[in-house]
Amino acid sequence: MAVTSETPDGSNGGDPNKKPEDVEKEEEEEENQKEKPEDEEEEEIQYRSISFPNLPHDLTELCVALLRRCNYPSLSLISKGFRTLAASPRLYDARSRLGVTECVLYASIGFPTSSSPSWYILRRDEISLRLCRIDKLPIHWGSAVVTIGPTMYVIGGRSDGKPTSDVTLIDCRFHTHKELGDDIILQISFRQQTLFATSIEISSRILFPREGVWARRNDGEELKSLWKASSCVVDDKLYSIDPLCSLGHPVVVYDPTERTWRSVRGVYGFPTNISDYDSKMANLGGKLVVLAGKSPLFRSDHHGEEEIWCLEIHLERRQDGEIWGNVESIKRVLTSIESPYIEHCRTFTL
Incomplete structure (x- = not known):
């Protein structure tokens, strides 16, 4: 008696109507x-x-x-x-x-009734420019802020009135953060050349990378005279606000090779009541940006509100070596019933 096996022999996958080449293709896909x-x-x-x-x-x-x-x-x-x-x-x-990255400005702003400052981002759309609060990104009063690429390290400060050695890494691309160990301070110290290569001021020292010149706040009376907390570097030049217009203009620039301050000419329309204490400067894609608050000029009499304003200054180096500035815009970017204080101002390319 003949017995017919139901077990497939592998030549056609058990399907008598299937061609061998189809079976091989299916096995390869599997x-x-x-x-x-x-x-x-x-x-x-x-x-x-x-x-x-x-x-x-x-x-x-x-x-x-x-x-x-x-x-x-x-x-x-x-x-x-x-x-x-x-x-x-x-x-x-x-x-x-x-090649479609954007230069973005972040600012930490504190209020008298707040236990700690808050981070804000300067957002621009077709009709407005405003500071928008970013929730859940940490910073303490008096923290140091160091930037590397798209991230910033928030170091130390005072929490609940007590000194803290907390170190927090913030990724500005995704607005995420994580706490780091104390050893990160040693890593930052070890990487000083990298940090200063982007002209970051820390511990009262600054490097002008293209010129290869280091500067300290105590390097002579000339530099110290106008170097303020609101200063910043643009194209290897140190810019600062001079409220007294001692050189004839409200914005001044320090050349590290000549070791002298000069005035930035042509900054017409720059508000005269901005103080270096109540403002912070930043390099925003080659433009000089000033966040200013608490000045009597920028106080609103309506319902006790106070304001922070943003000034954008286009810089131009002319053939004679003089630097000229043009105030492109002056816009109110934050209104508060409290007294906002600008602690830090940092920029990133994202």
Whole structure:
């Protein structure tokens, strides 16, 4: 008696109607699926959910990268997929490759009734310029702030009236933070050349990298005379506010090679009542930006409100070596019923 086996012999996958070449193709696809790493599968699924219906995720990523960062919060409301993309380092890598990065200003601002200052970001849209508060990013009164790339280290300060040695790393791309150990201070000290290479002032020292010149606050009366807490560096020149206009103009610049202060000419329309104590300067993409508050000029008589204003100054170096400035805009960026105090002002390219 003949016995017919129901076990497939592998030549056609058990299907008498299936061609051998079809069986080989299916087996090859199954092997590829088995060999594919799990993390790649998860990433592919994640970005597939982000893409527009008829666009591959790589093209979607490039489309989103071309948008301004101020639109990312609204974009994140569309779906979980877009929220994931907006919080992805790949998106910022794409922005860098496309050359569409933006210079962004962050400021820490304190109020008399607050236990600690708060971080604000200067946001610009088609019709306004304003400081917007960022919740849950830590800083203490009197903290030192050091920036490296898209991150900043918030070091020490006073918490609840007591000194603290806390060190916090803040990633300004995603507004996340994490506490670091005390040994990070040693790492920062070890990396001073890297830090100062971006012209960051810390411990009363500053490096002008192109000139290779170090400067200290106690390096002669000439430098110390006009170097204020509100000073900043633009193109290897140290800029400061001179409320008394001792050189004839309200903004002055220090040349590290000549070791002398000069006036920045042509800064017409610069408010005369801005003080160096109540303001902070920053280099915003080559422009000089001044955040000013508490000045009588900027006090509002309506309902006891006080204001912080932002001045944007375009700088130009002329053939004779003189530096000229043009006040492009003066805008109110924050209004409060309290007395805001600007502690820090830092800029990042994101």
